Amino acid sequence: MTAxxxxxxxxxxxxxxxxxxxxxxxxxxLVTIFPILYSVVLSFSKVRFxxxxxxxxxxxxxxxxxxxxxxxxxxxxxxxxxxxLVTVAVEIALGIAVAVLLDRLEAGRGWILALLLIPxxxxxxxxxxxxxxxxxxxxxxxxxxxxxxxDQPPVILGTPVPAITGMAVADIWKTxxxxxxxxxxxxxxxxxxxYEAAEVDGAGAWTTFWNVVLxxxxxxxxxxxxxxxxxxxxxxDLPFVLTQGGPGTATQSLAxxxxxxxxxxxxxxxxxxxxxxxxxxxxxxxxxxxxxFRNQVDEGGAA
Amino acid sequence: MPLSRRSLFRTTAGAAVPLxxxxxxxxxxxxxxxxxxxxxVPRGPVTIRWWAGRVAARDGSDLRPVLVSAFRRKYPDxxxxxxxxxxxxxxxRATLTTQVASGSPSPDVYxxxxxxxxxxxxxxxxxxxxxxLPKGYWQRYPEELVRALTYRGQVYAFPFYLDEAFLYYxxxxxxxxxxxxxxxxxxxxxxxxxxQRAGDADFGFVWQGTVYEGLTANVAELVADAxxxxxSPDARKVTFDGPAGERALSYLRDLITRGxxxxxxxxxxxxxxxxxxxxxxxxxxxxxxYAWGVADNPASSQVAGKIGVIRRPGFEDGTGGRSxxxxxxxxxxxxxPNLGAxxxxxxxxxxxxxxxILARKAAVLPPLLSQLHGKAMARxxxxxFALARDVRLVARPTRTPEYPMVSKAVFTPVNEVLSGxxxxxxxxxxxxxxxxxxxxxxxx
Numbered sequence: 001m002t003a004x005x006x007x008x009x010x011x012x013x014x015x016x017x018x019x020x021x022x023x024x025x026x027x028x029x030l031v032t033i034f035p036i037l038y039s040v041v042l043s044f045s046k047v048r049f050x051x052x053x054x055x056x057x058x059x060x061x062x063x064x065x066x067x068x069x070x071x072x073x074x075x076x077x078x079x080x081x082x083x084x085l086v087t088v089a090v091e092i093a094l095g096i097a098v099a100v101l102l103d104r105l106e107a108g109r110g111w112i113l114a115l116l117l118i119p120x121x122x123x124x125x126x127x128x129x130x131x132x133x134x135x136x137x138x139x140x141x142x143x144x145x146x147x148x149x150x151d152q153p154p155v156i157l158g159t160p161v162p163a164i165t166g167m168a169v170a171d172i173w174k175t176x177x178x179x180x181x182x183x184x185x186x187x188x189x190x191x192x193x194x195y196e197a198a199e200v201d202g203a204g205a206w207t208t209f210w211n212v213v214l215x216x217x218x219x220x221x222x223x224x225x226x227x228x229x230x231x232x233x234x235x236x237d238l239p240f241v242l243t244q245g246g247p248g249t250a251t252q253s254l255a256x257x258x259x260x261x262x263x264x265x266x267x268x269x270x271x272x273x274x275x276x277x278x279x280x281x282x283x284x285x286x287x288x289x290x291x292x293f294r295n296q297v298d299e300g301g302a303a
Numbered sequence: 304m305p306l307s308r309r310s311l312f313r314t315t316a317g318a319a320v321p322l323x324x325x326x327x328x329x330x331x332x333x334x335x336x337x338x339x340x341x342x343x344v345p346r347g348p349v350t351i352r353w354w355a356g357r358v359a360a361r362d363g364s365d366l367r368p369v370l371v372s373a374f375r376r377k378y379p380d381x382x383x384x385x386x387x388x389x390x391x392x393x394x395x396r397a398t399l400t401t402q403v404a405s406g407s408p409s410p411d412v413y414x415x416x417x418x419x420x421x422x423x424x425x426x427x428x429x430x431x432x433x434x435x436l437p438k439g440y441w442q443r444y445p446e447e448l449v450r451a452l453t454y455r456g457q458v459y460a461f462p463f464y465l466d467e468a469f470l471y472y473x474x475x476x477x478x479x480x481x482x483x484x485x486x487x488x489x490x491x492x493x494x495x496x497x498x499q500r501a502g503d504a505d506f507g508f509v510w511q512g513t514v515y516e517g518l519t520a521n522v523a524e525l526v527a528d529a530x531x532x533x534x535s536p537d538a539r540k541v542t543f544d545g546p547a548g549e550r551a552l553s554y555l556r557d558l559i560t561r562g563x564x565x566x567x568x569x570x571x572x573x574x575x576x577x578x579x580x581x582x583x584x585x586x587x588x589x590x591x592x593y594a595w596g597v598a599d600n601p602a603s604s605q606v607a608g609k610i611g612v613i614r615r616p617g618f619e620d621g622t623g624g625r626s627x628x629x630x631x632x633x634x635x636x637x638x639x640p641n642l643g644a645x646x647x648x649x650x651x652x653x654x655x656x657x658x659x660i661l662a663r664k665a666a667v668l669p670p671l672l673s674q675l676h677g678k679a680m681a682r683x684x685x686x687x688f689a690l691a692r693d694v695r696l697v698a699r700p701t702r703t704p705e706y707p708m709v710s711k712a713v714f715t716p717v718n719e720v721l722s723g724x725x726x727x728x729x730x731x732x733x734x735x736x737x738x739x740x741x742x743x744x745x746x747x
Contacts, residue, residue: 049426051336051637070747103388137567138579158513158569158722246514247569249721261747263397264707266426270747 036279043272050051054268063273073274075249076257077281083164083253084232087171091228092221094172095179100213103187116177124174128241132157135242142166154190157243160250167238167251173298175231179224186220187213222293226286235284254278318621336430336637344647348380351644353400354410356388358464358633359593359666362686367663373660374651381644390415392516401619403428403636411639412649414463417451417630417711418516418701424454425704430635431457435646439740444670447628451698461653462670464661467626467694468524468615469687471580471588471598475609476503484611485620488554494585495563506585507563509576512555512721517572518714519699520627521589525551527625527697528617533713534700534738541738543713544731550618552727555722569722581606589615591629595685596666612687614694625697630670708746712737 042221043064046057067073098116102109119127134142135156146153156162190213198208236255239245245252254274262271358366371383373471386409388395399413404426415423423429433440441449444462452460470491472484476498485491495507511517523533534540542548558564568576573590577597580588581604588594601607615624633649635642651657658671662679668691669675680688700709716730716737725733740746 049400049428051427053406054404057714066745067747070745072747137565138568138575138584155567155569155722158567160722160724244514246715247720247722248514248715249725257747260711261705263400264393265705266422267744268399274747 020208039272040276042268043276045269047268049266049268060269064277067270067273067277072249072252072257073254075170076252076254079164079251080233080235080253080255083235084122084229087168087175087232088228089226090168090172090233091176091179092224092267095183095224096214096217096221098176098180099183099187100209102184113181116180118177118283119174120177122174124237125241127174128170128238131166132242135166158247160236160247161245163247163251167242170242171232171235175228179228182224182227183217186217219293222289226289229285229289230282233278233285306677326635336642338434338642344378344381344643345641346380348382349641349644350382350384350647351411351639352384352409353384353648354386354388354413356390356414356677358661359596360664360723361596361666362664363596366660369664370652370657370660373656374648377651377656378644378647381648383648386410393415400426400428403638406636406638408636408640411636411641411645413634413636415460415634417448417460417628417632417698418706419634420452420459420632421454422704422706423634424457424459428634429459430637430642431459432461432635433457441604443672445672445675445696446729447696447698448630451628451701452632454702454704455695461649463633463652464630464665465670465675466591466593466629467668467687467691467696468520468589468591468629469594469612469626469690470615471590471594471610471612473498473504473583473586473606473609474611475606476586477611479503484613485616485645487616487621488525489619489708491587491616492558492563496561498586499562500588504584504586506565506579508558508587508589509564509571509579509585511569511571511573512568512590512715512718513570513572514655514718515572516710516714518717519710520629522551522555522713523699524615524625524627524697525554528615528621528623530621532700534703534709534742536702538700538703538709539742541735543738544735548731549727552717552720552730554618555717556723556727559721559723566722567716592631592668592685592687592691593666599685612690614690621675623695626694628696628698630667634665703742705741705744705746708741709738712741712746 044061045059046062047054048057049055102113105112134140137143137155137158140156143153145154146156154162156166194212194216195208198212203211234255235253236259239251239253239256240259243251245256255278258271258274258278261267261274265271320495336744353367353371355367358370360366360369367385371385374383375381388622389398394529396416396419399410399415400423402409403413415429418427424431430457441458445465448462448465449458452458452462470484477484477494480497480501480503482497484492491508494681495504498504499507510521526533526547529547529550531545531551533543533548535542555564559566559568565579571579573594576585576588577590577594579585580590580594581598582606588598595610595612598604598610599607616627617624633652635645635649653671655671655673658669658674659679661669662665662674662677665684668680668688674680676692680691683689700706703709716725716733719725720727720730737746
């Protein structure tokens with residue numbers, strides 16, 4: 001059977017619908033699609049500013065070949081991917097723990113939640129500046145604490161591993177509440193009967209958590225992971241304030257590298273190539289997350 | 304009159320040629336700014352916009368309004384509207400380049416770093432000045448400075464003010480131990496160690512070692528002290544990896560391993576090193592001219608009245624100390640519709656009238672030789688001003704449009720040497736590779 005032919009009325013409605021959405025679509029095309037396409041196009045060019053505007057000197061794959069061959073890009077990629085994996089994993093684990101705790105709370109959940117959300121509500125540049133004071137090598141509180149137990153406290157932001165760890169701590173501090181809130185929303189939707197059924201079957205607390213709570217949480221966890229991966233992969237403000245990508249290039253993320261290439265070196269083509277490839281990587285990462293999410297929803301449905 | 308009609312007619316005919324030559328190729332590129340309207344300062348009211356950061360006076364006030372009103376006394380028809388530049392050099396550059404590259408007529412005149420001419424010239428963000436000026440115009444400024452402002456035979460910026468690096472020391476502590484201000488870097492390390500051993504200071508010598516432009520400045524002058532350079536004078540060949548580079552880096556690394564310099568120097572910018580000095584924790588400090596005003600002021604420093612300043616010493620068997628050339632210039636926006644007034648204003652700031660105001664009042668140095676070597680300098684309360692006339696300057700290797708990458712190729716491996724993550728040899732090899740890639744335009 002073929003689909004029923006649209007009636008005249010339906011067609012007219014569709015036409016009016018398109019008419020009304022056109023302005024919005026035009027705006028989206030202008031502010032979202034055009035810049036993306038423009039930057040993809042630029043990434044295949046060698047351009048220079050001239051008196052008359054941007055001048056394309058040649059169309060080339062050179063930006064990509066140079067980028068792929070560059071140790072700086074590879075280091076930035078490794079840092080960004082590693083940093084994303086570690087911080088997101090820790091944030092999810094901590095977020096689940098906090099959410100479970102909040103779920104059990106009878107009284108005061110509201111204001112504890114509000115308190116927890118303070119780090120999340122701070123602008124990252126501001127909170128990064130606060131962490132910068134804490135980590136300061138001369139009068140930082142954290143350095144002082146290390147000094148109590150160590151002869152020679154590490155120069156936190158001047159040594160690769162402590163710098164990366166310090167940055168991850170600042171990130172986890174800020175975003176764990178966000179993850180906790182999302183997961184809490186999933187937790188409260190688990191019907192009480194499931195807990196009761198588990199109890200009747202003689203499951204202990206751990207068994208209940210692993211076999212009842214966690215599977216039910218998979219969809220919200222996937223959403224949280226998706227959000228966090230998107231954000232963590234584009235990390236810019238923390239390294240920009242805390243280390244400027246240092247020591248050496250230990251904390252130079254892809255976004256910082258792209259910024260420096262574009263705005264310090266004025267290398268438009270190369271900057272666009274970095275931005276485009278980072279965007280492509282994020283899209284692939286998110287598609288993988290979504291695939292996982294879908295599979296798990298199916299599993300959850302079948303279970 | 305700063306500009307005669309005759310010189311301008313000559314100018315107009317010749318101006319498009321060097322601009323096209325500078326940009327190198329293409330029909331579209333030949334379209335330079337229309338210089339036919341760079342006449343005398345226009346009659347009738349005109350407004351120009353000046354993008355500038357704070358110009359500190361010795362009393363801590365801001366000199367920009369003073370300079371503008373002095374200019375307006377001479378040219379009452381020209382209104383100068385001040386646009387406050389962001390305090391961070393890189394942010395200022397990012398904003399300016401986006402604005403000027405997109406053809407914005409504002410700002411007409413902008414204050415920019417001494418390190419920018421090659422990059423800005425290459426990208427048509429600054430106007431070549433020689434066609435607008437009489438022959439021999441640049442002889443009134445230090446040679447090293449004019450060379451730094453030149454790209455492919457053209458000067459792209461008017462000198463505005465200079466900064467130089469000096470060595471600050473604790474007079475009281477040296478006196479207590481019967482020591483003299485050091486005559487060499489080796490002596491400095493020994494002197495600092497003596498004072499530290501006696502428990503009079505935590506640190507011996509602080510400077511700037513984090514991953515940024517300031518570390519490149521520290522390295523450039525120390526390499527020059529050792530008789531070497533980072534790039535050849537034409538900025539085409541890498542020279543950093545010679546014995547001078549090795550000596551400079553080994554010295555810096557040894558300062559840290561011997562405990563003269565704290566390991567935290569790898570996170571220091573100017574302010575951190577200055578804090579360590581003004582809080583009384585360090586015997587020596589390498590910093591710019593302005594540091595005296597902060598360190599000798601009881602309101603901001605615990606060591607006010609107890610400090611001295613000398614020119615940077617050199618290595619023991621070397622040719623004496625050099626000081627890194629820093630400072631700010633005024634550039635003309637090629638898209639300015641008021642080039643005549645803009646030119647007059649930039650010249651006013653760079654010539655006798657503007658410079659004499661700086662010499663009398665500013666916390667920075669006037670680059671104009673007649674003022675730099677004048678009486679106002681010698682009489683200043685800041686003893687570094689009197690030292691300035693004999694300072695031997697060294698420019699950073701800024702004469703390539705790829706300078707940001709050149710600088711990064713220097714400060715990144717050096718910072719790793721300082722933190723102990725790389726040997727001096729490894730760092731020099733790495734720097735050589737990165738510098739060559741930068742000069743080829745292939746660095747990232």
